[in-house]
Amino acid sequence: MGESAQVSAASHRSIPAGDPGPVATRRGAGGAFEDDVSGRTWRSRVSPFVGLAPFALYTLVFLGIPALAIVYGAFQKPSGGFTFENLRLATTGIYRTGYETSLELAVISSVVPGIIGLLLAYAIHTSKSTNLRRIVSTSSGVFANFGGVPLAFLFIATLGTTGVATTWLRDLGIDPYQHGFDLYTLSGVALVYMYFQIPLMVLVITPALGGIRSTWREAANNLGARSWQFWRHVGGPVLLPSVLGAVLLLFGSALSAYATAQALTSGSIALTPIQIGTFLNGNVLAGEQNVGKALGFGMIVIIMVVMLLYGILQRRASKWLR
């Protein structure tokens, strides 16, 4: 891939010139490495995939089989036997509204925190203060997994009808509740989701920012490139697949978040995960026990489509890099 080729070219350059070791031995070592692979007997020829067996097995047992059980359930009548009825119910009426609201929420709370998180990560990455970076990276880890009732509570104390920030804004003459904001609606939930989505973006994108070498920047500057030209032609293309991947993670995270929205809205806005939760809590009509599984199946299908788009985009990005 063009991307990795560029990265490795840069790291060769950054190995201290006084130590010829790694660079000088590269060709010879490459040969030895190839011999090592092909020279092995039946073991390596049977399959290079043997090394992946532990991972594959673990994923199969704790992800694949449970997921299959859900998909299977989505097509089962409560009494047993194959049916499309669950899927029909899951894509009409209130459940359809649930999907639409969930998608809207997921798009808002992946793109906006994605941009803010990228800016923050870059600001931290280029900062000279080690303490600042340590504080931000560790707090990102904490806040990215902060959610549920405690998070809802933090925001009720802040932006609820009598919250601290609401009072401040009211004293300034701007009542957020008279300007279309309501903590207990979609806009409020999206704002609260940013509390874990921004740190998540920082965590996921920071390692990728490490791939942008300062030597590239210097080379571009020496060739007379302006800042935007560097980002347009060098930094942007290299980062693009990583950024898209990170935003995709945020999208999935927002789409399947459950506890926070549940605690904040008590189900007053229709979101698919909350609807699934309702089914799993046992509040179901007779004959609809498996509609929850059909809803879950629907969410899996949505993400599969997004993943496909992501794959196409990423292939295009890496082609462009070459």
Add this chain to the structure above:
Amino acid sequence: MVALVAEPLDELEVPAEEEGTGKHRRIRWWRGIVLFAVGAYFIIPFYAALRFSLEGSNGKFTLSAFTSIPSQPGFGAAFALSVRLAVITTVITMVLMVPTAVYVHLRVPRLRRLFDGITVLPIVIPPVVLIVGVLQVAPTVLKGTPDLLALVYVVLAMPFVYRSLDAGLRAIDLKTLVEASRSLGGRWSSTLLRVVLPNLRAALLSATILTVALVLGEFTMASLDQYQTFPVWIVNFEQDDAHVSTAVSLLALVGTWLLLLLITSFDRRQSRRWLRKESR
């Protein structure tokens, strides 16, 4: 060997040097705005909750919500359970994911895209649904122990851990490092432990932070599996006393954060000592 390690370390300690010209003063200026806005967004709710937890039922200032925490029923057990789950999850995740990620990059790089896909799957399936699927198919032996949660948390942590490791592996020239080590006579085990892992330190650290924080904060699955982990305890307790519950949430946030800060500084000290030893 020292040179191989020193290069990324320098990057870890001293980031991109971009000082001096007027252009970069502008960068510092927008950095200030970003940091201020994000800082306000994160600190104000924190402050609001702190004020609430320091408010007694009569509206006066009191520390009782904080001082009464250790004596609250169930606190110690819930906290111990969460720490235990965090340790188990982190160990399994690292043992499983580090060799796998290195192996994929080194031997089957054509599978990288497929791996991107597989490791995104766990966030696709909402935790609510996954835990029910797991409980449906898990054998009774596992259902009787909270350790089942740790085994499922490994799956939840996988996408984040793999992403960090993948980005870390992309940023270093893994093949050259491994070839150099192998041609100098290093065994695979020592190559992995002494060449690859030190170069991945930043990625490993962020992976560990993600895993620990994930386990200490996970609510949905634990509550559906009916185990009283720390987050579940907080929520259950909220119905009794919202002030105490908010105080515990704040302490949990600060506590986890300090713990991670400790891990970070420990790691830095370790690496410095290790480097000194090597260069002697």
